[in-house]
Amino acid sequence: MSLPVPNVQELARACHGTDGEIPDRYVRPEVAADEAIGGRDINSAIPVIDLAKLLDPQSSQEECAKLGSACQHWGFFQLINHGVPGEVISDTRRDVTEFFRLPLEAKEEYSQLADGLQGYGHSFVFSEEQKLDWGDLLYLQLRPNESRDMRFWPEQPTSFRSASRHKNTIFQVSSIMVMLPGDIWTCSFWLHQSEIQNTSTCVFVRNSIERFSSETAKVARCLLKFLAIDMGVDPESLLEKFRGEPQSMRANYYPPCRQAGKVLGLSPHCDATGLTLVLQVNNVQGLQIRKEGQWLAVDALDGALVVNVGDILEVLSNGRYRSIEHRAVVNPEKERISAAVFHMACRNAMVGPLPELVKDDGKAVYTSMVFEDFMKRFFSMKRNGRGGVEGLMI
Ligand SMILES: O=C(O)CCC(=O)C(=O)O
């Protein structure tokens, strides 16, 4: 799916220590040519949506209109009071950071395979000539459960994917899947057979990524429901497109680069999602969004989730909402880490304008296609900013 390229964390270490030159494949003259603007005035214009206000009957209508307007005019907002427990955020931050801190050989146990997307590595590398991003990633399919490929889920730190506590012992996880019956603590545990014998007195601790996944899926579902209200469609008809709540995560590691202005952490792109929720893992800024041709540097609010509208939602909304082009720059001194969760349509969903939006005298502005074809097309178009979604316009 993506050609193998060097590990950037190691490359950065070598360049950083010696002040060495950056290999040509990483040098991106367009960054200096197309600089972002930022600062307090710009950031005060970026919409902030309060999920608690959306849920409060007193303020829901007003906040829902704000949400709709943010998706319409920006395709982007910061979400506060999102209800994801603080400890889920901090555990995710800790575990994602610890994973990237592991020695290279330990991380490489989870390397992507030649024909797949999941695992540790890179994405969107199609040719030996193309410019490369200054970053590594860990990409995992999180939902539905059966789409998970546990070969790529790190066993270190132990709390990343699964751990059980028994007399202060943390058991290592391994190959056999045990599903516990459904209550709030239910998740999949991978335990050695011998450890299963001991589980009767165990206190199970849900792993951080499992909890982050279910909490963010809940947030995405809630936002979609309010967006349906804003569009005047039956929430079920929108949620049906996301049946089973397909979700994947891309944890991004952007090493520091002394010549940060010459490289790009993540090339300009739009996400092929309904909604993307991004957690800024270590509060080093670097996300930029393109609005009316101008790159804006986002100052993410601590603990907020930043939300992008993706191509799928733009199409479903028949162009009412806008898929936002974005990129990531790197910091000269500090590593930057983010974790994006992508909320995709379900496999057999027809990705096209919702029938309710075109039923009277409305006109479908986008071609419809089944989700799998939509994704094939997305990858075949390489990374083409808004070109992908605009190419679907009739
Ligand atoms: O690093 C970020 O803040 C953005 C990540 C992103 O856009 C992505 O993973 O698709």
Ligand SMILES: [Fe+2]
């Ligand atoms: Fe993205």
